[in-house]
Amino acid sequence: MHDLIRATLSSSVYDVAVETPLEAMGPLGERLGRPVFLKREDLQPVFSFKLRGAYNKLASLSEAERAKGVICASAGNHAQGLAFSATRLGVRSVIVMPTTTPSIKVEAVKRLGGEVVISGDTFDDARLHAIALGEAEDLTFVHPYDDHQVIAGQGTIGVEILRQHGGPISAIYLPIGGGGLAAGVAAYVKFLRPGIRVIGVEPEEAASMTAAFAAGYPVPLNEVGIFADGVAVRQAGDETFAILKDTLDEIITVSTDEICAAIKDIFEHTRAIAEPAGAVSLAGLRKHAPSLAERGAAIAICSGANINFDRLRHVAERAELGERAEAVLGVTIPEKPGAYRAFIGLLGPRAITEFNYRIAPGANAQIFVGIGLKRGEAEKAELVETLERHGHRVLDLSDNEVAKLHIRYMVGGRVEGLENELLYRFEFPERPGALLRFLEGLAPDWNISLFHYRNHGSDYGRVLAGIQVPPSERPAFEAYLDTLGYAHWDETANPAYAMFLAPR
Structure with missing residues (x-):
């Protein structure tokens, strides 16, 4: 641990990285009843914190190792961070990317000076090819998170947070994929101010560190959801797990809808559009901070903003659900004239966000309806009770992925x-x-x-x-x-x- 803190404090990341601001999120803080701050790592030159760890690793290499070049496997932010850092240091960088990588990311790596090799259908395929190619060409493999120098580079975020906010801090929320950022920040924060609660946050569908904590060691997940692709890691790192098991106070998980709601919060406050992985820790803060007994500040990290434009439609669709500002219901109504008007009357002045219906044989019709809410879960419960009291069968689909992704269109x-x-x-x-x-x-x-x-x-x-x-x-x-x-x-x-x- 002392070696890691020493490496963090002596890091040379500021040759390429900038010290990003810690911004107060006033409206969200007012809602949660405490100061809320957002660490803006989306403002780095490659729009992600990954630049810190990649550069620190390259800076630690010997002249002989730099002369040979480096290699990694990545379809996202690590690729861009490594390519940028290598170009700045005059080092050859080879980036192996799977065939599924969107062209926008491939072109971004090329613009930053990386040599792109397309190989494999999955990240694991690309990683194996990168390791084999690195051995064949004597290149140094740079791991995206499970590396001492990479972790130390990410730890500089923690140094900045504690310097920028000297007042009381109740909790810092850290996004976890493989665990590099979380390990670096948690180690430094707990070393210097152990009274601060450090909370890890993972997507529900890619909770690899949660699984590692449950098993007592890193284990592979059977399935990994890829909505928050920047933290969609099948297995937590060995080194990151060893650090986090002693430095995290808790790990929580967040849903896709909660991540989308956090993206909306970031946009409304900063006018920046975070990628899903970039909003994971704020989603955790929004969910968990109301339970904190301490009244100090709550801090989250906007870890990146590399999002494809065409994903915004999906984010916008799900943000209202994540804020509990919309209910999605399946409702049975009588298949007879006047039933639709009577049903709408029961909804009162609420906004109808979606209504899907098709006539069908029989005495009853099934409708799929989205309804705007102003008072969240309490208002939804009252609405469901009203509908059932008037003889309608109601199925709450607000948390049903199949309904929200597919059935609403069918x-x-x-x-x-x-x-x-x-x-x-x-x-x-x-x-x-x-x-x-x-x-x-x-x-x-x-x-x-x-x-x-x-x-x-x-x-x-x-x-x-x-x-x-x-x-x-x-x-x-x-x-x-x-x-x-x-x-x-x-x-x-x-x-x-x-x-x-x-x-x-």
Whole structure:
């Protein structure tokens, strides 16, 4: 630990990095009843904190090592940080990026002076190729987080925070992917001011450090959601885990909707648009800070702002849900004249954000409705109680991923008499041939009965598929999905599917 603190304090990151401001977020602080500050790492030259660790690692290399060059595997901020740092030091940098990497990121690395090698369908494939290529060409491999000098470079953020805010601090919230930033900052803060609570924050769908804490050592996750791709790490680092197990007070997780709400908060305060990973720690602060007994400041880190423009639509859709300013409900109403008007009357003056309906045979109709809320969960509970009291069956879909990603666009697609349909949610790699590979592996009698795809500007497309599989062949179907290697979830029992799409 003393070696790490010494390396942090002697770091040369300011050859390329800037000391970023610690900005007060007044409106959010007023809502939470305490001072709230945001550390603006999105203002670094490459719009991310990753520059600090990458440069510190390169600066620590010997002249002989620099002369040979460096290599890494990355599809995002680490790639840009390393390319920028290497160019500044006159060092050759090779960046291995998977085939799913958006062209905007590839071009950004090239502009910064990196030699881009495209290899592999996944990050793990790219990493293995980078290691092999590094050995073949005698290049130094620069790990994105599990490296002493990288961690020390990220720790300079903690040095700045404590220098910039000398008053009482209740808690500092740190985003965790592999754990490099969190380990560097937590080690320094706990060394100098151990009374400050240090809280790690991870996405619910990529909680690798949470899994490591539960197991007592880093373990691989079976599935990793990629919405917050900058912290979507399958397994926490060994060195980062060793530091964080002794320096973190707590780890919490946040949902996609909560991250989107934090992105909105950052935009409204700074007019900057954080990437999802960049808003993770503020999402944790918004969720956790009200439980703090101490009245000191709460601090979060905006760790990056490298977001594809076409992802903003998805962020905007989900931000209201993350703020609990919208409810998404499935409601049963009578299929008769006047029922729609009576239902709208029960909603009162509330704003209707979405309404999906299609006429169907039978006495009842199913509607998918979004409703604006001003008082969050309490108002939603009152509304549901009112609707049920007037004879409507209500299904709260506000936290149902299948409903929010897919079913809201498919209302009215029910089929009579369809047998043996299974419903699966997938994350397909966003590359040519991904769908064809999926289809070619299906047995001839496994019929696709439903399919919905949405692109959210990320490396993966989100797919909902219905497949008719005889019960006797389901073990073979599951084995096929495991072999395919695409992230997948069985949603056959999902209540939103039962309400709007399942065969009668």
